[in-house]
Amino acid sequence: MVKAVLFDLDDTLFDHRGCARDALAAVQGCHDRFRSMPFDALERAHAGFLEELHAQVMLGRMPLEAARIERFRRLLAAMDVPSSEGLAARIAITYRDTYRTARRAVAGAPALLAAIKPFARIAIVSNNLLEEQQEKLRTCGLDGFVDALVVSEEAGTSKPDPTIFRVALDRLHAWPGNAVMVGDSWAADVVGARRAGIRAIWFNPDEAFAPVGEAPVPELRALEPVDAALRMILDSNRD
Numbered sequence: 001m002v003k004a005v006l007f008d009l010d011d012t013l014f015d016h017r018g019c020a021r022d023a024l025a026a027v028q029g030c031h032d033r034f035r036s037m038p039f040d041a042l043e044r045a046h047a048g049f050l051e052e053l054h055a056q057v058m059l060g061r062m063p064l065e066a067a068r069i070e071r072f073r074r075l076l077a078a079m080d081v082p083s084s085e086g087l088a089a090r091i092a093i094t095y096r097d098t099y100r101t102a103r104r105a106v107a108g109a110p111a112l113l114a115a116i117k118p119f120a121r122i123a124i125v126s127n128n129l130l131e132e133q134q135e136k137l138r139t140c141g142l143d144g145f146v147d148a149l150v151v152s153e154e155a156g157t158s159k160p161d162p163t164i165f166r167v168a169l170d171r172l173h174a175w176p177g178n179a180v181m182v183g184d185s186w187a188a189d190v191v192g193a194r195r196a197g198i199r200a201i202w203f204n205p206d207e208a209f210a211p212v213g214e215a216p217v218p219e220l221r222a223l224e225p226v227d228a229a230l231r232m233i234l235d236s237n238r239d
């Protein structure tokens with residue numbers, strides 16, 4: 001039976017996408033150009049800049065605060081809004097304040113971790129900043145269930161590098177054969193776990209298609225009902 005469960009945090013246990021949508025809806029009210037744009041298009045454009053700049057922050061090439069403002073400066077520029085640094089900074093504050101207020105777990109996450117806890121140790125493996133992820137765990141009431149929080153900022157390595165998964169296993173005193181990794185990103189979570197010799201479960205609430213040519217893995221469509229998710233996770237290393 002599984003003795004160590006590794007979880008991704010953003011969009012697996014923590015509802016990053018929901019919080020980002022709430023924050024972007026608030027941003028949409030900040031400028032006429034945003035208001036005239038379909039929300040989906042705004043979301044796509046924002047997500048692209050977020051991804052680009054998150055990578056820069058993770059590589060230590062840009063401070064987090066500067067990246068938050070730069071994201072909206074680029075978004076304004078992409079919409080031909082003559083932007084001032086001040087406007088981008090004000091929008092960044094609106095986004096951040098709304099995001100923080102909206103912080104919430106994915107439905108079923110606290111109950112699932114509580115159900116796993118008597119059977120297995122739990123680690124979070126996340127490509128993000130330590131303080132940011134600690135706050136999310138606390139705000140969502142998940143911190144009491146987590147035995148180890150391994151973030152790329154602290155570990156000095158990111159998923160899908162197998163090293164970060166090995167750090168998590170070490171902290172849980174576990175080994176690949178009695179561990180499982182649950183995460184929503186095929187490229188980071190499924191591929192990374194496999195490279196580390198750990199079985200993976202793909203959290204796939206959108207019912208997306210797996211990449212062509214990749215060996216299939218069990219898919220979890222929701223964390224609820226908790227009993228079904230618990231069985232899939234704990235029984236995942238039985239052939």
Ligand SMILES: [Mg+2]
Nearest residue numbers: 008010011184
């Ligand atoms: Mg994720």
